[in-house]
Amino acid sequence: MQDYYAARAPEYDRVYAKPERQADLRRMESWLPTVLADRSVLELACGIGYWTRFYAPSAHRVVALDSSPETLNIARGRVPSNVRLLTGDAYRPAQAGVDFDGAFAGFWWSHIPLQRVAVFLERLHAVLRPGARVVFMDNRFVPGSSTPLAERTAEGDTYQQRTLDDGSTHRVLKNFPTPDFLLGTVEPHAAVARYHQWTHFWALDYTLK
Numbered sequence: 001m002q003d004y005y006a007a008r009a010p011e012y013d014r015v016y017a018k019p020e021r022q023a024d025l026r027r028m029e030s031w032l033p034t035v036l037a038d039r040s041v042l043e044l045a046c047g048i049g050y051w052t053r054f055y056a057p058s059a060h061r062v063v064a065l066d067s068s069p070e071t072l073n074i075a076r077g078r079v080p081s082n083v084r085l086l087t088g089d090a091y092r093p094a095q096a097g098v099d100f101d102g103a104f105a106g107f108w109w110s111h112i113p114l115q116r117v118a119v120f121l122e123r124l125h126a127v128l129r130p131g132a133r134v135v136f137m138d139n140r141f142v143p144g145s146s147t148p149l150a151e152r153t154a155e156g157d158t159y160q161q162r163t164l165d166d167g168s169t170h171r172v173l174k175n176f177p178t179p180d181f182l183l184g185t186v187e188p189h190a191a192v193a194r195y196h197q198w199t200h201f202w203a204l205d206y207t208l209k
Contacts, residue, residue: 016050020145024198028137031196032104033058035135035205039102042127044090049075049083051106051137056083063096065089091120098127103134109182109204110138110175114156117185125189128208134186137203141176145200149174 016025032051037058046052046064048071056062057080064079065088066072072085079085088095090108103124112120128134139146151159151171160174179195182204186193193206 013048013050018145021200024200027198028201028203029054031203032135032137035133036102036104039133040100041102041104042093042096042100042124044093044103044105044124045108045111046075046085047071047107049079049085051104052079052083055104056080059102063100065093065096091116091123093124093127096127099129100127101129101132103128103132104136106137107139109136109177111173112175113173114175121186121189125208130208131191132208133205134208135203135205136182137201139174139176140197140200140202142200147174 033055036055038060041055041059041062043052043062043064046066047068049064052062052064052075059082062079062083063086064075064083065086066075067087067089069087072087075085086096090105124134141149147160147162149158150161153159156175157173158175160172162170162172164170179197179202182202183193183195186204186206189208190206191209193204196203196205
């Protein structure tokens, strides 16, 4: 996965250029800053900083992690001065420090193997204060717009085959969770949880107990 996103970095923005997704994206770009305003936010798998630049101006501070130096190089040119970018592993958020009262990951949940979701959340919550606001956003599967699924494993994970400009093909984990799965997964940790749905995307936001 890391090699794929490193190679894809120069062409990543194209996923946000699909005409049928523009109305959803404008709504999401306006909504996200209202949820994380005035918070100290840990962002996981920030990639090229596409979403960071929308919510960071209203946040108190942001520490954003990504495992790919190639995507972080692009992010440095587009995020505001209250953002600290770090090379790091989304499964080991403690490397970014503690005492955050907000967390965000855009288009990352779908890349978490189902068997690792519980551990991922446990480690994330360990670096957050009680009452922290957590936000995940990701794709819904929409035939004709989404890349078709090429494989489903015995564990329930689904994969896509993606081709980059250099002609290389990549087997990419891409899960599409149901609302019930998302809400049920965070319910033991959340004082309040909400699921939001647009035509092409979903968001989950919750307040940590």
